[in-house]
Amino acid sequence: MEKLIITAAICGAEVTKEHNPAIPYTVEEIGKEAYSAYKAGASIIHLHVREDDGTPTQCKDRFAACIAEISKLCPDAIIQPSTGGAVGMTNDERLQPIELNPEMATLDCGTCNFGGDDIFINTENMIIDFAQKMIARGIKPECEVFDKGMIDMAIRLSKKGFIETPMHFNLVMGVNGGISGEPRDLLFMQESLPPGSTFTASGVGRFQFPVTTLAILLGAHVRVGFEDNIYISKGVLAKSNGELVEKIVRIAAEFGREIAMPDEARKILGLKGRNA
Ligand code: KMH
Numbered sequence: 001m002e003k004l005i006i007t008a009a010i011c012g013a014e015v016t017k018e019h020n021p022a023i024p025y026t027v028e029e030i031g032k033e034a035y036s037a038y039k040a041g042a043s044i045i046h047l048h049v050r051e052d053d054g055t056p057t058q059c060k061d062r063f064a065a066c067i068a069e070i071s072k073l074c075p076d077a078i079i080q081p082s083t084g085g086a087v088g089m090t091n092d093e094r095l096q097p098i099e100l101n102p103e104m105a106t107l108d109c110g111t112c113n114f115g116g117d118d119i120f121i122n123t124e125n126m127i128i129d130f131a132q133k134m135i136a137r138g139i140k141p142e143c144e145v146f147d148k149g150m151i152d153m154a155i156r157l158s159k160k161g162f163i164e165t166p167m168h169f170n171l172v173m174g175v176n177g178g179i180s181g182e183p184r185d186l187l188f189m190q191e192s193l194p195p196g197s198t199f200t201a202s203g204v205g206r207f208q209f210p211v212t213t214l215a216i217l218l219g220a221h222v223r224v225g226f227e228d229n230i231y232i233s234k235g236v237l238a239k240s241n242g243e244l245v246e247k248i249v250r251i252a253a254e255f256g257r258e259i260a261m262p263d264e265a266r267k268i269l270g271l272k273g274r275n276a
């Protein structure tokens, strides 16, 4: 079976220190959390950034500072900025980190409810615009899909040349408004992917470890981290992203799945390496 790529979503835009005091806000805290995940076996850091008070931001300079800090501590890690940002941000705000030419960035492939009154807006024209801007900069998109229809959207847009193939997907399961994270949901999503594509699976909240464990068995890749889940086990807060990654490494070892180093992950995903 292919080696396992572990992505750590270390921060997100929604969770706060009130949920778990270990959520990183400052540049130093973000660097420390990225390092804890990297040291434990994560090769990709999915990155959101915050102001020092925890407010989510897509500010290019803040991304640049966090990327520099992470690169100092984790020299070969793949850093994957979010272009999703936080619910309610404008397109221009969200797109700022791609100006730093990362080797990867997320591309959210559809609109969905996001809990309460929140709607995470990604219209077809927005997706095309984001995708074209990524192609122009040689950035590999990770297609974030929260439901099956978003896979179909990505397939349609790739047929029109807006997303290059083979595509890489992140199946985000268990968002309040997207597909749930039951085993049959993951199998259905996997069956719906176009041949030749790669995928990572993420489970939100209580789905984090069931979804990722099944993904390991299926030969897929996984994402863990505070963005999706703040608990190491039922009712017990995780002390760090590294602790969540360590748990996934233990589970993978039980099934004989080796962990991909960052350069091995680059090969699997067809990345060209860090952009200048
Ligand atoms: N924070 C969510 C609204 C992404 O990173 O591309 C969007 C999100 C997806 O986290």
Ligand code: ZN
Residues within 6 Å of the ligand: 009, 012, 046, 048, 082, 084, 227
């Ligand atoms: Zn994200």
